[in-house]
Amino acid sequence: MLMAPFVCEVVRVHDGDGPLWCRNGKKVRVAGIQAPDYESAQPCRTHRAAYVCDDRAADASQRVASRLTLRKRLTCQPVDRSYSRIVARCTLPDGRSLSCAMLAAGAATRWDSYWRRYKMGECR
Template structure:
């Protein structure tokens, strides 16, 4: 099993392709902790916070934060346990990602694909657990549904 560590992650430069082996998830739009070091915030979407709230000015899907997190965890192969911090441990498929730059702090905003799932951001939107968010790359993402401002 891969170790669960909080590595000091640098933000990956926009346009850079990289691989992520998921080891932990916080909520429905990330961060997803990668064994390789990065922390990914899924680009172009917004999910409720884990405390079920929506931050002011963010799109606010109807689905709850815990439900969104659990759906993302399922897309990543299912839960393998929970850390005392609340992070859900996963051992999912390797992700193929493209950075769109900083997602605040040491998180990298990215569009990521998983075998058998496709684009994770789109999978979260299609399932109703997240909304597209224009501010963070939601234009043209996942087809024709209207992105939120």
């Protein structure tokens, strides 16, 4: 059962695909993408072999996510749960998809199986 859409005023960003901490206490995992993270030195799930999840890539991705979201109000549509986080399709204040904005910035890759599962659609 899907939850209702909610507004997330982002107060903290862990890494490029989340969690994003909302002022209201919710933690959001950005749907359909995978960003480099601090937990793994393994290659990301991608067709680009040169894209590796290491601390330098994680730092860059986290900076992009912070620039796009920190202290901003996102509109998020929950699509799933992952651990203690809400997996959500989020829209930035300017109307762009957060997932698509992260892809366009080169800060994440599309995670195709979840992209299809969550019916993410096409990026503009």
